[in-house]
Amino acid sequence: MPVGPVGSSPGKNLHGRATECAQLGQMLVAARSGESRVLVLRGDAGVGKSALLDFAVTSADGMRTLRALGVESEMELAFAALHQLCAPLLDRLTDVPAPQRVALETAFGVRAGAPPDRFLVALAVLSLLSNVSEERPLLCVVDDAHWLDRASAQVLGFVARRLLAESILLVFGARQPVQELLGLPELEVSGLREVDARALLDSVTHTRLDRRIRDRIVAETKGNPLALLELPRGRSMTQMAGGFGLLHASALPDRIEQSFLNRIEELSEESQLLLLVAAAEPVGDPALMWQAAERLGVMPDAAVASGTDGLLSIDERVTFRHPLVRSAVYRAATAEDRRAAHLALAEVTDERLDPDRRAWHLASAADGPDEAVAVELERSAERAQATGGLAAAAAFLQRSLILTADASRRADRALAAAGASLQAGDFDAARRFAEVAERDEQDEFQGARALLLRGQIAFSSGLGGDAAPLLLMAATRLEPFDMKLARETYLMAWGAAIFAGQGEVIVQICDAVRALPPAEVPRPIDLVLDGYARLTASGRAAATPTLQRAATAVAQLPVEDVLRWGWVAAGAGAAVWDHEAMLATYTRQVQIVRDAGALGQLPIHITTLAVTLLGMGDFAGAAALIAEADAAAAATSSPIAPYPALWLEALRGREAEGAALIVSTIDQAGAAGQRHGVTTALWAAAVLYNGLARYEEAASAAREATANTYEPWVSAWALPELIEAAERGGDSALAREALERLTAITAPAGTDWALGIEARSRALVSSGTETDGLYCDAIELLGRTQMRPELARAHLLYGEWLRRQGRRVEARAQLRSAYDMFVSIGMEAFAERARRELMATGETVRKRTAGASASDELTPQELQIALLVRDGLSNPEVGARLFLSPRTVEWHLRKVFAKLSITSRRHLRDALEGSDRAPTPG
Known part of the structure; x- marks a missing residue:
């Protein structure tokens, strides 16, 4: 669609677009020099976005160009636009x-495989x-992005946010904001300035217009180039002077569309039918269009002879002068004519090569319920799910539902549509379809599955208070029909109730689980569920043996189970204080999720592993994982709670950063009804303030954190913080009461971690000769674990006690060990606490900080890349891990080399000597 003088070549003589063209020109220069650029051109229909895209194409000398076009009628076909863009590659x-190759080939239907x-x-x-850009700079142009199918829009938005050091310019044109592209660099294309609008209008009028008429046209069109070119067309001077403003009440796109309609009405019947077939056929295949047109009695010779007044071009592809022409033609046609056009297109579409478009045309041709077409749409939905097109699958199922008369089948199809919509992240649609399923349910099993979906939707859309009760009811109703599914639903209900802190619901769930008949051959999920139920109903001593068996079984879960419910089952090891099981399980699950490409699940698995590494004092590894989780969450638009970051700042002892994060997490988690998040933030606060020796604040936070007794992990880990803070603050009664609660948890667990923490905590409240032995036991037990922060704190507490007993020489040895460990780990507040104690013994201590230059010099992402490269991963492997291209990894790596004053990858090990091991195996 040209916005310059008629007959001008695209991109040349664009009236009033010098600024926009200059910006695009600068971006092309940057892309040619090895830097990526992204731009979204946004503006009203006809304002000149396509002309600017054409300018970019004609100016891209020496670059390879790829183009894609969003088509309104293809919005339900998964990856349709993406295939346009990538087909030449x-x-x-x-x-x-x-x-990655297998995933893309499956998405494009080139190979069969798991979605x-x-x-x-x-x-x-x-x-x-x-x-491709390594061989030749690349220009990617995507026009009418507001009509992209959702799968393509998600992919292109992901790619656009990750371009950095590639020779790529990616430019979109869109009328309105596109959700998947929000936040990308944007240039609003508005109407032309008056002087440029007048010049453009003069270029397409044969007779000089009266100044008042010209100014009126410019004002009413708001400088819209297409309107300036189109609206005066076919009007005499008298008509323009006397009647041009009669349409002023309509929006400008409607007026342009009406102008196109006026031209369409002047065409022959054959030409109008041809335009309708072209509007209903999104592929732009001339052969397909002609075949369908002939079925409607339109002969090519007659149609060509009649012409289309320039509204339609037929070359290698069928294209309209402007998308508004397509919409004008389609909306102006009668419902009967539209159905006839779609039926003709369905009849000429090859069922083997393009079954989904054929099914879509058949659905559009139906004038009432049609079971045969509904079945075809179900098959299309299955194919869409197999290629990862979840939004498309939901659309096919929705259309199938509309064409279904039988109530039972409607309920089944509504359930399928709700499930597909939930997987696609469209929670509103999922709720609507679940409600339809409940309304049309014909048996108890359908109702139970509808209730299950409602619970899953409630949990996935915000972890609010509605999820657990719904899932509990669903599990109860599922028992007579599918006991395995019922047990899985009870586990989901328990997890949802734990997140929400709903004690009464947790008790109900556990009572229901204990009433279930025992599984003949217990699966890991059965062990986990039974262990959690025993924990609530009978306490730690009764539950620990089952949970210990569960922790062992969960460590070897099959891949499909890890991907379905591994995140909630993995907590069995943490519940029995088995750090080795936690580390092995979380490491394996992260690797499984990575290998499966289940990036949407990755942040929550990485989060649990990061927390485990923090317990080992591996701050560098945890920080790298936190950066990876943030990258994954940003890439998948799945916000995650900052639990590892909370504990990292608490262990570091940085009050400004830690306190702000704690307050914001408590506010956000509380507003969302996530009691677990509040408990975690309070635990972090207790650690932070114990490190800062502000025991009253630590005790207050720990008291609240330990009040959530139904939560089996963090509320238990907060008890040692409460004991230390209460005893140091002078409230021995509170410390002893907390010790009793802690012993009931740690004694049944029996691990070195649990017994070491118990001995350390008991020493705090003890007196006399037994205190020495308890601290020595704690140091010995914790020394056999990887829990370096806990061991360092045992040395600190022992040293503090020895100094208060007047045993300064012995105190110095313990405090020096504590201080050195705290500094090497990076626990700044605890290190300062140990330093003050050492000085109180009479020793001179120079204040030190951790000497890991990487932590000081590198950003979290740079450190993450450096650690992965140090451990042998190639640039493509690092890129796959961090959602970056190999070129961008290399760009970051050059910055790492410069900051560390090294010249090659082999020098990284020495340069990062102060950093801990990489977070996970490659």
Whole structure:
């Protein structure tokens, strides 16, 4: 759609677009020099976005150009626009890492396989474009982005946010904001200035207009180039002077569309039918269009002879002068004519090559319920799910539901549509379909599954208080029909209730679980569920043997179970204080999720592993994981609670950063009804203030954290903080009461970690000769674990006690060990507490900080890249881990080398000597 003089070549003589063209020109220069650029051109229909995109294409000398176009009628076909963009590059897929290549080939239907994670597909596209750009700078143009199918929009938004050091310019054109592209650099394209609008209008009018008429047209069109070109067309001077403003009540796009309609009405019947078929056929295939048109009695010779007044171009592809022409044609046609056009298109569409478009045309041709077409749409939904097009699957199922008359089938299809919508993240649609399923349910099993979906939707959309009661009711109703599904639902209900802190509901769930008949061959999930139920109903001593068996079984969960409910089952090891099981299980689960490409689940698994590393004092590894979790959450638009960051700042003892994070987490978690999040933040506060020796504040936070007695992990770990803070603050009664509660937890667990913490806590409240022995036991037990922060704190408490007993020489040895460990770990507040105690013994202590230059010099992402490269991962492997292209990894690596004053990868090990091991195996 030109916005310059008629007959001008695209991109040349664009009236009034010097600023926009200059910006695009600068971006092209940057892309040619090895820097990525992204831009969203946004503006009203006809304002000139497409002309600017054409300018970019014609100015991209020496660059390879890829184009895609969003089509309104293709919005339900998964990856349709992405396939347009990437089709010319499919011969280069062999250069893409295998898991990504398989995901993209599955998404495009090239191969069969498990449904790919859409973010793994996105990573494949990033790798593909990056690889191609190494040979030649790349320009990617996506017009009418507001009509992109959702799967393509998600992928392209992901790619756009990760471009950095590739020779790629990615430009979108869109009428309105596109959710998946929000936050990208944007340029609003508005109407032309008056002087430029007048010049454009003069260029397409044969006779000089009266100044008043010209100014009126410019004002009413608001400088919209397409309106300036289109609205005066076919009007005489008298008409423009006397009647041009009669349409002023309509929005400008409506007026432009009406102008197109006026032109359409002047065409022959054959030409109008041809336009309708073209509007209903989104592929732009001339052969397909002609075949369908002939079925409606439109002969090519007659249609060509009649012409389309320039509204339609038929070349290698069928294209409209402007998308508003397509919408004008389609909306102006009668419902009967639209159905006829779609039926003709369905009849000429090859069922083997394009069954989904054929099914969509058949659905559009139906004038009432049609079971045969509904079945075809179900098959299309299955194919869409198999290629990862969850939003498309939901759309097919929704259309199938509309065409279904039988109530029982309607309920089943509504359940399927609700499930697909939930997987696609469309919670509003999922709720609507679940309500339809409940309304149309014909048996108890359908009702139970509808209730299960409502519970899953409530949990996934915010972890609010509604989820657990709904899941509990669903599990109860599922028992007579599917006991395995019922048990899984009880476990989900328990997890939801724990997050929400709903003690009464937790008791109800556990009572229901204990009433279930025992499983003949217990699965890991049965052990976990039974262990949690015993924990609530009978206490730690009764539950620990079952939970210990569960922790062992969970460590070897099959991949499919890890992906379904591994996140909640993995807590069995933590509940019995088995750090080795925790580390092994969380490490394995993170690797499984990575290998499966289930990027949407990755943040929560990484979070649990990061917390485990923090317990070992591996701050560098945990910080790298936190950065990875943040990257994954940003890439998948799945916000996660900052639990590892909370504990990291608490252990570091940085009050400004830690206190702010604690307060914001408590506020946000409390507002969302997430009691677990509040408990975690309070535990972090207790650690922070114990490190700062502000025991009253530590005790207050720990008292609240330990009040959540139904939560089996953090509320228990907060008890040692309460004991220390209460005893140091002079409230021995509170400390002893907390010790009793702690012993009831740690004694049954029997691990070195549990017994070491118990001995350390008992020593705090003891007196006389037994105190020495308890501290020595604590140091010996914790010394056999990897829990370095806890061991260092045992040395500190022992040293503090020895100094108060007047045993200064012995105190110095313990305090020196504590101080050195705290400094090496990076626990600044506890290190300062140990330093003050050492000085009180008469020893001179120079204040030191951790000497790991990487932690000081590198950003978290740079440190993460450096650690992974140090441990042998290649740039493509690092890129796959961190959702970056290999070129961007190399760009960051050069910055790492400069900051560390090294010149190659082999020097990283020495340069990072002060940093802890990499977070997970490669």
